[in-house]
Amino acid sequence: MTPAQETHPPALDVRGLVKEFHGREVVRAVDGLDLRVARGEVVAFLGPNGAGKTTTIDLALGLARPTAGTVRVLGQAPADAVAAGRVAAVMQTGGLLRDLTVGETVRLTAALFGTGHDVRASLERAGIADLERRRVGRCSGGQQQRLRFAMALVSEPDLLFLDEPTTGMDVMGRRDFWSAVRADAARGRTVVFATHYLDEAELYADRVVVVSRGRVVADGTAAQIKDAAGVRTLEDAFVRLTSAVGTSAGGAR
Numbered sequence: 001m002t003p004a005q006e007t008h009p010p011a012l013d014v015r016g017l018v019k020e021f022h023g024r025e026v027v028r029a030v031d032g033l034d035l036r037v038a039r040g041e042v043v044a045f046l047g048p049n050g051a052g053k054t055t056t057i058d059l060a061l062g063l064a065r066p067t068a069g070t071v072r073v074l075g076q077a078p079a080d081a082v083a084a085g086r087v088a089a090v091m092q093t094g095g096l097l098r099d100l101t102v103g104e105t106v107r108l109t110a111a112l113f114g115t116g117h118d119v120r121a122s123l124e125r126a127g128i129a130d131l132e133r134r135r136v137g138r139c140s141g142g143q144q145q146r147l148r149f150a151m152a153l154v155s156e157p158d159l160l161f162l163d164e165p166t167t168g169m170d171v172m173g174r175r176d177f178w179s180a181v182r183a184d185a186a187r188g189r190t191v192v193f194a195t196h197y198l199d200e201a202e203l204y205a206d207r208v209v210v211v212s213r214g215r216v217v218a219d220g221t222a223a224q225i226k227d228a229a230g231v232r233t234l235e236d237a238f239v240r241l242t243s244a245v246g247t248s249a250g251g252a253r
């Protein structure tokens with residue numbers, strides 16, 4: 001271990017995480033999930049609907065409490081890291097006021113964090129500096145997601161969660177969104193994103209974590225996951241890993 005690793009805890013440290021929802025029946029959304037993300041990594045979180053991706057992100061943002069296990073974010077409890085602006089998120093919907101302009105929206109976010117935040121830099125990094133005066137309600141879905149990205153950048157978080165950020169966008173919108181995220185990640189920010197577009201995982205992530213039924217069923221580069229599953233495409237690996245019911249076949253972790 002290098003001295004830097006000793007003094008810098010991982011960006012995300014999830015151990016034995018369990019989350020149950022108690023309603024008419026008990027749903028175990030997260031079922032013993034283990035995951036460590038080093039600083040500067042870009043990690044894709046892949047899994048079928050209901051695999052527990054959003055619940056895990058919610059737990060890492062301190063929006064819900066674990067039933068068992070622990071989540072540490074940058075060495076802190078999630079709620080503390082969020083309050084300090086060290087972790088931020090782009091969720092799929094909500095949080096925008098249609099009648100404000102793009103610039104007003106980001107200035108409002110900056111005001112919530114106090115003084116000294118560079119609104120212009122956030123707009124530029126999100127690739128929407130030219131949209132500063134446009135009303136939010138007139139922005140396309142892709143532009144609105146880049147606006148949420150700009151809002152998430154205001155506090156200069158070390159760790160950013162993106163929960164299916166491009167769902168419903170057209171090809172160009174997705175491409176523009178990811179080029180902004182990638183350019184920003186190149187500056188050293190840690191990014192964890194959930195997606196159901198396998199091409200996004202393959203193109204934009206350093207590492208792919210496949211989740212099924214609340215557990216990690218594969219973890220590695222896209223190439224390692226394909227090799228371990230003995231298939232040629234990430235889609236084939238995904239199908240194999242996430243549809244294996246009650247079998248112990250397959251060696252991928």
Ligand SMILES: Nc1ncnc2c1ncn2[C@@H]1O[C@H](COP(=O)(O)OP(=O)(O)O)[C@@H](O)[C@H]1O
Binds near residue numbers: 049051053056
């Ligand atoms: N607030 C909740 N109450 C009850 N069940 C929930 C709640 N949130 C999520 N779930 C259930 O937990 C499981 C995992 O959901 P989720 O984390 O949203 O999966 P994903 O984001 O991977 O699609 C699903 O079965 C979902 O129906």
Ligand SMILES: [Mg+2]
Binds near residue numbers: 164
């Ligand atoms: Mg989800």
